[in-house]
Amino acid sequence: MKQSKTRNFCIIAHIDHGESTLADRLIELTGTMKSEKIGEQIMDSMDLERERGITIKAKAIRLLYKAKDDITYELNLIDTPGHVDFSYEVSRTLAACEGAILVIDATQGIQAQTISNVYFAMDHNLEVIPVINKIDLPNSEPERVLEEIESVLGYKSEEVLHISAKTGQGVSELLETIVNKIPPPKGDINLPLRALIFDSHYDSYMGVVAYISVTDGSIRKGDKLRLMGQGTELEVVSIGYFNPKFCPTDVLVAGDIGYIATGLKSVGECRVGDTVTSLIDGATEPLIGYKTAKPVVFTGIYTTQPEDHGQLREAIEKLSLNDASFSFEPENSPVLGNGFRCGFLGLLHMDIISERLEREFDLSLIVTVPGVKLIVTRTDGKQLMVVNPSDLPEPTEVQLIEEPWVKISVITPSSFIGPIMDLVTQSEGIYKHTEYIGQSHSPDTLGQRVRLEYEIPLRLMLTTFYDQLKSRSRGYASLDHEVVGYRETRLIKLDIMVNGVIVDAFSRVVPPDKAHEIGKSMVEKLKDVIPTQLFKVPLQASVGSRIVARADIAARRKDVLAKCYGGDITRKRKLLEKQKEGKKKMRNIGKVEVPKEAFMNVLKLEQ
Amino acid sequence: MLPVNRSMSDIIALYIHIPFCLRKCKYCSFISYRSRESDFPSYIKALKKELSLRACVCNIGSVYFGGGTPSLLSPEQLSEILSSVKKHYLVANNAEITIEANPGTVNAAYLAAIKKVGINRLSLGIQSFNDTELTMLGRIHNAAEARDAVADARSAGFDNLNVDLIYGLPGQTIEEWRDSLEEAIQLSPEHISQYALTLEPEEPLFKEIKAGKLPDISLDVTASQYQMAENILQNHGYIHYEISNWSKPGKECRHNLVYWQGAEYLGLGVAAHSYIERRRTGNTDDIDRYTASLSQNVLPLLIVDEKINFDLEIAESIILSLRLCRGINIKDFEKQFGIDIMKNYTKRIEELREYELIEFDEGYMRLTSKGRLLGNEVFWRFLPDRV
Ligand SMILES: Nc1nc2c(ncn2[C@@H]2O[C@H](COP(=O)(O)OP(=O)(O)OP(=O)(O)O)[C@@H](O)[C@H]2O)c(=O)[nH]1
Ligand code: SF4
Ligand SMILES: [Mg+2]
Numbered sequence A: 001m002k003q004s005k006t007r008n009f010c011i012i013a014h015i016d017h018g019e020s021t022l023a024d025r026l027i028e029l030t031g032t033m034k035s036e037k038i039g040e041q042i043m044d045s046m047d048l049e050r051e052r053g054i055t056i057k058a059k060a061i062r063l064l065y066k067a068k069d070d071i072t073y074e075l076n077l078i079d080t081p082g083h084v085d086f087s088y089e090v091s092r093t094l095a096a097c098e099g100a101i102l103v104i105d106a107t108q109g110i111q112a113q114t115i116s117n118v119y120f121a122m123d124h125n126l127e128v129i130p131v132i133n134k135i136d137l138p139n140s141e142p143e144r145v146l147e148e149i150e151s152v153l154g155y156k157s158e159e160v161l162h163i164s165a166k167t168g169q170g171v172s173e174l175l176e177t178i179v180n181k182i183p184p185p186k187g188d189i190n191l192p193l194r195a196l197i198f199d200s201h202y203d204s205y206m207g208v209v210a211y212i213s214v215t216d217g218s219i220r221k222g223d224k225l226r227l228m229g230q231g232t233e234l235e236v237v238s239i240g241y242f243n244p245k246f247c248p249t250d251v252l253v254a255g256d257i258g259y260i261a262t263g264l265k266s267v268g269e270c271r272v273g274d275t276v277t278s279l280i281d282g283a284t285e286p287l288i289g290y291k292t293a294k295p296v297v298f299t300g301i302y303t304t305q306p307e308d309h310g311q312l313r314e315a316i317e318k319l320s321l322n323d324a325s326f327s328f329e330p331e332n333s334p335v336l337g338n339g340f341r342c343g344f345l346g347l348l349h350m351d352i353i354s355e356r357l358e359r360e361f362d363l364s365l366i367v368t369v370p371g372v373k374l375i376v377t378r379t380d381g382k383q384l385m386v387v388n389p390s391d392l393p394e395p396t397e398v399q400l401i402e403e404p405w406v407k408i409s410v411i412t413p414s415s416f417i418g419p420i421m422d423l424v425t426q427s428e429g430i431y432k433h434t435e436y437i438g439q440s441h442s443p444d445t446l447g448q449r450v451r452l453e454y455e456i457p458l459r460l461m462l463t464t465f466y467d468q469l470k471s472r473s474r475g476y477a478s479l480d481h482e483v484v485g486y487r488e489t490r491l492i493k494l495d496i497m498v499n500g501v502i503v504d505a506f507s508r509v510v511p512p513d514k515a516h517e518i519g520k521s522m523v524e525k526l527k528d529v530i531p532t533q534l535f536k537v538p539l540q541a542s543v544g545s546r547i548v549a550r551a552d553i554a555a556r557r558k559d560v561l562a563k564c565y566g567g568d569i570t571r572k573r574k575l576l577e578k579q580k581e582g583k584k585k586m587r588n589i590g591k592v593e594v595p596k597e598a599f600m601n602v603l604k605l606e607q
Numbered sequence B: 001m002l003p004v005n006r007s008m009s010d011i012i013a014l015y016i017h018i019p020f021c022l023r024k025c026k027y028c029s030f031i032s033y034r035s036r037e038s039d040f041p042s043y044i045k046a047l048k049k050e051l052s053l054r055a056c057v058c059n060i061g062s063v064y065f066g067g068g069t070p071s072l073l074s075p076e077q078l079s080e081i082l083s084s085v086k087k088h089y090l091v092a093n094n095a096e097i098t099i100e101a102n103p104g105t106v107n108a109a110y111l112a113a114i115k116k117v118g119i120n121r122l123s124l125g126i127q128s129f130n131d132t133e134l135t136m137l138g139r140i141h142n143a144a145e146a147r148d149a150v151a152d153a154r155s156a157g158f159d160n161l162n163v164d165l166i167y168g169l170p171g172q173t174i175e176e177w178r179d180s181l182e183e184a185i186q187l188s189p190e191h192i193s194q195y196a197l198t199l200e201p202e203e204p205l206f207k208e209i210k211a212g213k214l215p216d217i218s219l220d221v222t223a224s225q226y227q228m229a230e231n232i233l234q235n236h237g238y239i240h241y242e243i244s245n246w247s248k249p250g251k252e253c254r255h256n257l258v259y260w261q262g263a264e265y266l267g268l269g270v271a272a273h274s275y276i277e278r279r280r281t282g283n284t285d286d287i288d289r290y291t292a293s294l295s296q297n298v299l300p301l302l303i304v305d306e307k308i309n310f311d312l313e314i315a316e317s318i319i320l321s322l323r324l325c326r327g328i329n330i331k332d333f334e335k336q337f338g339i340d341i342m343k344n345y346t347k348r349i350e351e352l353r354e355y356e357l358i359e360f361d362e363g364y365m366r367l368t369s370k371g372r373l374l375g376n377e378v379f380w381r382f383l384p385d386r387v
Helices: A019-028 A046-054 A085-094 A112-123 A140-153 A171-181 A306-322 A346-361 A413-425 A466-470 A514-530 A569-585 A597-601 B039-053 B077-088 B106-117 B131-137 B141-155 B174-186 B204-210 B219-235 B252-260 B286-294 B311-323 B329-336 B346-352 B368-375 B375-382
Strands: A007-012 A059-066 A072-079 A099-105 A127-133 A194-201 A207-214 A219-220 A223-229 A233-235 A239-242 A247-248 A251-253 A255-260 A277-278 A296-304 A327-334 A337-344 A365-367 A374-378 A381-387 A398-413 A431-437 A448-457 A479-488 A494-500 A508-510 A537-543 A545-552 A584-589 A594-595 B011-018 B059-067 B090-102 B122-125 B163-167 B190-194 B239-242 B245-247 B265-268 B273-276 B279-283 B301-306 B358-361 B363-368
Touching: A007 A019, A007 A085, A007 A112, A007 A171, A019 A059, A019 A072, A019 A099, A019 A171, A019 A277, A046 A346, A059 A127, A059 A194, A059 A239, A059 A255, A072 A171, A085 A112, A085 A194, A085 A346, A085 A479, A099 A112, A099 A171, A112 A127, A112 A140, A112 A479, A127 A140, A127 A171, A140 A431, A194 A306, A207 A219, A207 A251, A219 B204, A233 A346, A239 A251, A296 A306, A296 A327, A296 A346, A296 B252, A306 A327, A306 A337, A306 A346, A337 A346, A346 A365, A365 A597, A398 A413, A413 A431, A413 A448, A413 A466, A448 A479, A494 A514, A494 B131, A508 A514, A514 A537, A514 A597, A569 B273, A569 B279, A569 B301, A569 B311, A594 A597, B011 B077, B011 B252, B011 B311, B039 B077, B039 B286, B059 B077, B077 B090, B077 B106, B090 B252, B106 B141, B122 B131, B122 B141, B141 B163, B163 B174, B163 B219, B174 B190, B174 B219, B190 B219, B219 B239, B219 B368, B252 B311, B265 B279, B311 B329, B311 B363, B311 B375, B346 B358, B346 B375, B363 B368, B368 B375
Parallel strands: A007 A072, A007 A099, A099 A127, B011 B059, B011 B265, B059 B090, B090 B122, B122 B163, B163 B190
Antiparallel strands: A059 A072, A194 A207, A194 A277, A207 A255, A219 A251, A223 A233, A223 A277, A239 A247, A239 A255, A296 A337, A296 A365, A327 A337, A374 A381, A374 A398, A398 A448, A398 A479, A431 A448, A494 A508, A494 A537, A537 A545, A584 A594, B190 B245, B239 B245, B265 B273, B273 B279, B279 B301, B358 B363
């Protein structure tokens, strides 16, 4: 029976603890690929993933491993993104497996997302193999980390493996442990088909390709299928497994992990977390409850040159075929013209999508200040959702505003509790809970490591919270967060005027008592990021008709001329051409040339 | 390669680059090597070879020895080069022959000697009459040597003298700048060039500012210094004829006018640029490659080689002639290119007038005094949309 020789597992970790590097070693040690061909983090195949050194999309690979018992096992490995923005997708991936390797960095110990990942794994009843990674590093502290794992996560020391994903030390033992400890898939090939979609992407030749884990039954090319959650019907165009490229095969059966090409046009029709069954005589119960990841962070996206709007529309439509978790709706700004209000899973997700739009579609974009979705109840009792600050009704028409809150968990050496507590208080947050988890790197100075729980409005997480947390903890603190629901709040709209024109793209919702302070730091920041113009430019922050802060950009009186001598006129002209080109990356607002970065950087307040 | 047959009426300017200095100034971005006198003969040999390979039947109206520090060459070496020029080209009798000379490298005897070999215009790289500033810039000379150089030039009989000055130095006040300028005026040179200090990241002075050892350059002060200089020079009878250049009436630098008028020039030596028959070329900036090629009778590698098409020619012509204070003669321009500036650039011109960067007067379009400080803002607007 094939299933008994199959092991399906994923690798989970806090960001950068070494998931993808461990995947490389497993691929190499099983002989699936030669190390020269693997390079570094082979699973991170997107340009953006390679450049940033992070995993953005989950990926799978089938490994054949001949174990000590002389049996060849089929190991299906799924590499998942470590960043919290993608934790919803990670939780779906876990449902496709029976086991998980939990990677913990020996120099850092347990971090915030280590814990949330363990909870996910527990939710799905996975067999967890805890490993301490990077033991090759001179500053690694495996003993201390082991203590933490025992006391906080409750694993026994003999269960925990010590490895280096980089050198390969301990990885053979890990392979044996995978085979011995992780149970084979439990499904039944004779039951009606049930397969879980744990990722999908759009391919211009094959249409939407769904990555699936087959629990019961089997799939062949040409089968007619139905998605139980969304109701989408489809026909299997082609079928296969990953090595890690697509590798066509005839059939996927219970216990297999692979892909089906569906011919569908958009990943929105074939979302992660849905269960695939046969169109006729299908299963009745989905594998897991199907729900979609909801965007929580919203921003306006415009082209720097208004005439490029059509290209932006096309680009967004195309990209959304490949990413079902970002939303978009056309909107119109009096200053920026036509654009889109887009919703994302978090700031990293926002950053990645806007970068992909610029890069893959050669666009120059303005991305406005990100915000949350507010629920506003008007005095006439009508409720509306507000994702664009400009749509906030006049204060006199507002009965109630509610905004999303998150529960955050911070792991830090105890000596930083004070500064972190201050930050949370300043960020309108509330304290919930403290838990001691172990000794710090240098026990004398930094004290014990603690896990702190707070609740704060999500709105505050969108500005400088993370940067400040890092700087107040000298880089030690790690953060995880999770939306907990909507709560009543008091907010008003703060506008910024550039040269007398209200620039809606800079508008934000803020608590009334913070309007002056935030307005002041915004105009000061803009003063730095908007270059001098040929005339004096007043920058004003206002609430309604009341000016709450002002700063002026003095007129530019002199160019910086490039040095050129003799007849080197070509160089001079090239510099002028560059200057002219640069204007395309600016947006003209009330005659003021505003660089596109200003729209984002206005948030990066200095404190 | 140059065409050999050119009409006799074509007058071209000849530039010769001498890439040697005693030591590098802290703001230098010119192609110049720390002097190894032993390199001079091989370089001169290469120059002469380039001259012969690029020989043509054309009239040379001006010769300009630029650098570097051309005054490091001996009168004999200069004479050798000039003879070679005369051998391969027709040099007009009244040709303007300029040499850039640095105080600290010249004395009365030397200057008299180079005057004798035919050099009739001297451009002195004085930069400042303030010793603190000269040290900050890393110049090899002090103020006293600068004064001596002017006196020596006069006694050697030079009656066409330029003084180069630099303003907009880190921390330099308007008054300090005025003092240097007034001292220069006292010596009544026929010509004064003044340049705002511009720094590039790899230069030592730039690094000193970044490291906080020197104050940042204030563009505001620099602008005021320029405007003050404009007034003072005008009061002393100097005519402002180009953004950075002033002269006594009739003493404009003929060689540099060639660049601004879009006329042809031939540049010889390392990193020298030429513009002949709508083609702009620039020699390699590597002295060893330069001499190596020429020792094999091969013209040096070009690091710039560009055909100037009609659109570019128009743009460059506008940009360069706007550098001249009298501006562009709109009728002449239309005669030359068949283009009505007013119609062709209506929107741009409107914008620039609104910002008070250009003005129109008696058939000319020119930069305003504000526009002279913000030239780039004007120039880029006349570039063609796609090149
Ligand atoms: N010295 C050493 N470095 C390691 C080891 N494992 C991973 N690294 C390094 O740690 C960094 C992060 O590794 P990745 O494998 O990309 O981490 P990840 O967990 O996949 O990151 P995300 O996918 O972004 O969550 C890389 O620079 C690796 O080279 C190890 O065992 N020893
Ligand atoms: S004298 Fe001129 S070329 Fe020589 S180092 Fe100084 S600035 Fe550069
Ligand atoms: Mg990874």
